[in-house]
Amino acid sequence: MKTGKKNAKKGRRKTARGATKRTASEQLAEYRRKRDFGKTAEPSGADAPRKTKSGSAAGAVLQFVIQKHAASHLHYDLRLELDDVMKSWAVPKGPSLDPKQKRLAMQVEDHPVEYNTFEGTIPQGEYGGGTVMLWDRGMYAPDEIEPGETPADAVRRGLRAGKLAFTFYGERLRGSFALVRTHAQPRAKWLLIKHRDDEAITSIDITAAVRTSVATGRTMEEIAGEGGRVWRSNRGGQKGGEERTAVAAAPDGVTPMRPKPARELPADDGWTFEPWYGGERVLAYAASDGARLVDARGRDITRRNARLAEELTALAERIGRRFVVEAELAGSANAAELFVSDLLVDGEQLLLNEPWRTRRAALDRLLGRRRLQRIHRQPTRTGGPALLRRAAREGWAGIIARHLDAPYLPGARDDSLLRIATR
Numbered sequence: 549m550k551t552g553k554k555n556a557k558k559g560r561r562k563t564a565r566g567a568t569k570r571t572a573s574e575q576l577a578e579y580r581r582k583r584d585f586g587k588t589a590e591p592s593g594a595d596a597p598r599k600t601k602s603g604s605a606a607g608a609v610l611q612f613v614i615q616k617h618a619a620s621h622l623h624y625d626l627r628l629e630l631d632d633v634m635k636s637w638a639v640p641k642g643p644s645l646d647p648k649q650k651r652l653a654m655q656v657e658d659h660p661v662e663y664n665t666f667e668g669t670i671p672q673g674e675y676g677g678g679t680v681m682l683w684d685r686g687m688y689a690p691d692e693i694e695p696g697e698t699p700a701d702a703v704r705r706g707l708r709a710g711k712l713a714f715t716f717y718g719e720r721l722r723g724s725f726a727l728v729r730t731h732a733q734p735r736a737k738w739l740l741i742k743h744r745d746d747e748a749i750t751s752i753d754i755t756a757a758v759r760t761s762v763a764t765g766r767t768m769e770e771i772a773g774e775g776g777r778v779w780r781s782n783r784g785g786q787k788g789g790e791e792r793t794a795v796a797a798a799p800d801g802v803t804p805m806r807p808k809p810a811r812e813l814p815a816d817d818g819w820t821f822e823p824w825y826g827g828e829r830v831l832a833y834a835a836s837d838g839a840r841l842v843d844a845r846g847r848d849i850t851r852r853n854a855r856l857a858e859e860l861t862a863l864a865e866r867i868g869r870r871f872v873v874e875a876e877l878a879g880s881a882n883a884a885e886l887f888v889s890d891l892l893v894d895g896e897q898l899l900l901n902e903p904w905r906t907r908r909a910a911l912d913r914l915l916g917r918r919r920l921q922r923i924h925r926q927p928t929r930t931g932g933p934a935l936l937r938r939a940a941r942e943g944w945a946g947i948i949a950r951h952l953d954a955p956y957l958p959g960a961r962d963d964s965l966l967r968i969a970t971r
């Protein structure tokens with residue numbers, strides 16, 4: 549290990565606010581003591597403090613990673629860069645995008661920045677033995693920076709005070725969160741809480757929905773190398789652990805958005821219209837090993853729609869990823885058809901907070917020009933009056949109006965989704 553005179557001399561730099569700052573090498577002592585680098589492939593951090601784009605520049609850009617770690621107990625490791633190391637917390641349930649979910653985060657030893665790219669298996673019997681997946685990564689920034697502070701200063705101040713508000717700019721996690729310390733001793737315990745903002749999602753558990761590596765797309769089983777499965781980026785359809793869990797990951801209690809009955813078409817622009825044949829709105833969860841249909845009250849109606857479920861399953865297999873769509877279920881029991889109008893989850897992407905036009909574009913890409921038997925893409929158009937006249941002519945129940953910029957709000961009756969009956 550190279551501690552070297554340089555670090556010793558340099559050590560205990562004063563920060564802008566006068567607090568003593570330990571060198572990366574000092575901060576990593578506990579990390580190193582716990583590990584035998586002859587046995588584990590984890591980085592030793594021996595070269596810290598390193599010079600990097602982010603580590604320099606007075607901590608202007610700070611990295612974060614979240615690793616899913618199947619040690620003796622499955623947990624997620626949250627790591628925030630500060631002063632050339634990764635401040636680390638073990639979060640047993642993982643992060644949540646629901647502001648009502650406060651997630652326990654137990655502070656653990658600082659990790660080297662090199663840990664940010666670690667994905668693999670720590671040998672059993674070694675410290676933290678088990679599979680590690682890179683679940684998310686990106687930048688983060690403190691929400692409140694005082695005059696004269698760098699972002700790193702603000703993070704340091706927040707952590708010392710036991711309350712840090714910060715924003716994730718990750719590939720999966722976005723938006724503002726808080727870390728709040730509840731116990732200082734013997735090991736600091738914190739709560740990780742999502743702030744209420746546009747990135748909050750209460751209807752889907754993101755750790756259940758997102759189960760693959762952000763770096764390699766692999767599942768935990770694939771990283772562990774069980775059964776010698778090899779990840780293939782665009783083939784999908786493997787009978788791996790991911791697909792086995794995908795259907796089960798469909799969140800319980802999530803129901804379709806409920807169109808609000810309206811007498812008139814919305815007067816302003818910014819709407820799109822589609823037929824309403826008089827059927828019920830459902831959510832369809834499709835994965836290559838099975839599909840599930842849920843009605844407006846959240847009841848599982850898969851069994852009486854077995855042929856639709858089969859076709860959804862085949863579709864997910866062909867597309868190579870799972871998805872969740874909203875659709876109108878119309879027709880008789882034996883000849884039910886699904887008119888798909890919205891896409892809520894596309895593979896590992898949660899689209900609920902995206903505007904309708906973005907979700908619809910993704911739906912169009914997903915279904916493309918595929919010829920399907922009982923699954924149809926619901927046509928949508930901007931001419932409301934013409935479609936309403938056609939609805940009357942064709943004997944439809946009416947039309948549905950969707951606001952182009954609205955997010956999808958499961959279970960909600962909102963002004964952005966209207967139902968206009970034919971008269």
Ligand code: MN
Pocket residue numbers: 617619623624625638676
């Ligand atoms: Mn861990």
